[in-house]
Amino acid sequence: MARISVDTGKCIGSAQCVLAAPDVFDQDDDGFVTVLDSTPSGEAEATARTASGICPAQAITVHD
Amino acid sequence: MSTDAAELVPFMLRRPGAPFPPPEYEEFRTKPGLVKAALPSGETVWLVTRHEEVRAVLTDPRISSNPTHEGFPRPSRTVGAPSADEVPGWFVSLDPPDHNRFRKALIPEFTVRRIRSLRPAVEEIVDRAIDQMLARGDTAELVEDFSLTVPSLVISSLLGVPKVDRDFFEEKTKVLVTLTSTDEERDKASEHLLRYINRLITIKSKRPGDDLISRLLQGGLLTPQELSGVSMLLLIAGHETTANNISLGVVTLLQQKQWIGDERMIEELLRYHSVADLVALRVAIEDVEIGGQLVRAGEGIVPLVAGANHDPEMFERPHEFDPSRSATGHVAFGYGVHQCLGQNLVRLEMDVAYRGLFRRIPTLEVAVPLEELRFKYDGVLFGLHALPVRW
Numbered sequence: 537m538a539r540i541s542v543d544t545g546k547c548i549g550s551a552q553c554v555l556a557a558p559d560v561f562d563q564d565d566d567g568f569v570t571v572l573d574s575t576p577s578g579e580a581e582a583t584a585r586t587a588s589g590i591c592p593a594q595a596i597t598v599h600d
Numbered sequence: 601m602s603t604d605a606a607e608l609v610p611f612m613l614r615r616p617g618a619p620f621p622p623p624e625y626e627e628f629r630t631k632p633g634l635v636k637a638a639l640p641s642g643e644t645v646w647l648v649t650r651h652e653e654v655r656a657v658l659t660d661p662r663i664s665s666n667p668t669h670e671g672f673p674r675p676s677r678t679v680g681a682p683s684a685d686e687v688p689g690w691f692v693s694l695d696p697p698d699h700n701r702f703r704k705a706l707i708p709e710f711t712v713r714r715i716r717s718l719r720p721a722v723e724e725i726v727d728r729a730i731d732q733m734l735a736r737g738d739t740a741e742l743v744e745d746f747s748l749t750v751p752s753l754v755i756s757s758l759l760g761v762p763k764v765d766r767d768f769f770e771e772k773t774k775v776l777v778t779l780t781s782t783d784e785e786r787d788k789a790s791e792h793l794l795r796y797i798n799r800l801i802t803i804k805s806k807r808p809g810d811d812l813i814s815r816l817l818q819g820g821l822l823t824p825q826e827l828s829g830v831s832m833l834l835l836i837a838g839h840e841t842t843a844n845n846i847s848l849g850v851v852t853l854l855q856q857k858q859w860i861g862d863e864r865m866i867e868e869l870l871r872y873h874s875v876a877d878l879v880a881l882r883v884a885i886e887d888v889e890i891g892g893q894l895v896r897a898g899e900g901i902v903p904l905v906a907g908a909n910h911d912p913e914m915f916e917r918p919h920e921f922d923p924s925r926s927a928t929g930h931v932a933f934g935y936g937v938h939q940c941l942g943q944n945l946v947r948l949e950m951d952v953a954y955r956g957l958f959r960r961i962p963t964l965e966v967a968v969p970l971e972e973l974r975f976k977y978d979g980v981l982f983g984l985h986a987l988p989v990r991w
């Protein structure tokens with residue numbers, strides 16, 4: 537299991553995380569990232585790591 | 601480091617007879633540091649071809665998107681990006697923090713949910729374009745009859761252009777993005793469109809509708825003048841790029857039909873063709889080291905997204921079209937704060953376009969031998985000048 541934190545101040549709403557890890561991330565009405573599951577495990581954890589790696593604004597941190 | 605003209609490569613290298621990046625990129629990737637290239641003007645720029653370094657350039661705050669900085673690459677008159685001084689609202693040319701207000705105003709219009717809700721409208725546009733092709737016979741020129749039509753109609757519907765004006769809108773935007781248009785034709789079309797958009801903004805401020813322009817006017821984050829520049833940017837950024845992707849995708853999918861209908865093909869098509877190779881132009885505003893190369897303040901940089909997307913360190917067998925790989929992490933839409941705002945709309949348009957074409961015209965085929973296809977080797981965006989098809 538990992539812990540996820542996001543920096544909404546950096547978020548640019550490209551929604552890469554929502555596409556890569558729809559069980560972990562969502563967008564609010566303003567288009568900014570929200571976290572659905574802040575302690576994902578298994579498959580969800582793997583997708584959260586992918587999302588963190590491709591986020592163009594580098595706004596997602598995965599804490600081990 | 602020497603800047604001897606004999607050692608400079610030209611800025612725009614030819615792609616060979618397949619949709620791959622210029623073969624020189626492979627050689628560049630193996631060299632330490634970056635490669636210096638000459639623009640037609642004689643100015644020089646640094647070319648970046650490795651995935652890691654393309655991402656580094658596009659996220660470094662010491663590297664700017666603002667064309668008013670000394671040394672910003674100006675490949676040609678029609679290629680050089682306007683600045684936000686010239687066109688208020690042209691936010692792709694702004695750096696943070698000036699860029700933030702525009703991005704913030706626009707992203708609610710491009711969320712995954714909002715874009716999903718556009719599917720029926722995009723389906724109607726695609727269906728109508730196919731109806732018209734079928735009504736005309738059993739051949740078509742796909743670029744003109746379909747690939748350019750669909751994104752133009754989608755953007756006009758997004759902006760809130762009334763249906764009766766969409767033919768006018770489409771006709772003018774085609775002139776704007778067609779490489780063979782003269783500068784004069786292009787200036788005229790651009791003037792007509794701008795005048796039209798300004799009129800539309802005035803109308804929407806009195807009688808708002810359910811569209812992007814009306815919502816942004818009501819949101820009050822942008823001035824009407826900025827909104828006019830934003831509308832032009834959306835139009836230009838989202839038209840030929842999407843059209844080229846759709847056409848190239850049809851050719852690639854017809855060669856490998858087993859992938860038609862497989863959702864994974866979309867990401868791989870974006871990576872494989874990387875049409876916006878030369879789009880993200882930058883300039884260093886402080887000295888910065890990229891991949892071991894010192895780049896001085898005032899030197900232009902061109903991160904080549906096709907180079908990055910065909911970097912074997914990132915994607916194995918990069919020249920193979922293989923949707924079963926994970927193409928995630930490609931930079932076809934750029935990276936950093938300017939990463940394409942319209943990317944989820946593009947994914948939707950590609951999905952609806954291919955579903956529509958291959959379902960309704962199952963016998964679709966390219967009407968000329970592949971060697972005779974005319975690729976845009978000379979454009980800033982890679983694509984096809986024309987795509988004759990039959991069924």
Ligand code: HEM
Nearest residue numbers: 691692837838841842845876880933934938940941942946
């Ligand atoms: C396949 C189609 C497309 C491709 C390959 C593409 C590619 C790109 C790239 C590479 C950038 C980054 C430019 C930079 O960093 O300087 C970009 C930015 C942008 N794109 Fe796209 N694009 C496409 C379609 C669209 C569509 C359909 C729209 C709008 C409806 C759009 C709107 C924009 C905007 C507004 C920006 C600037 C974003 C910013 O500065 O924050 N694009 N695009």
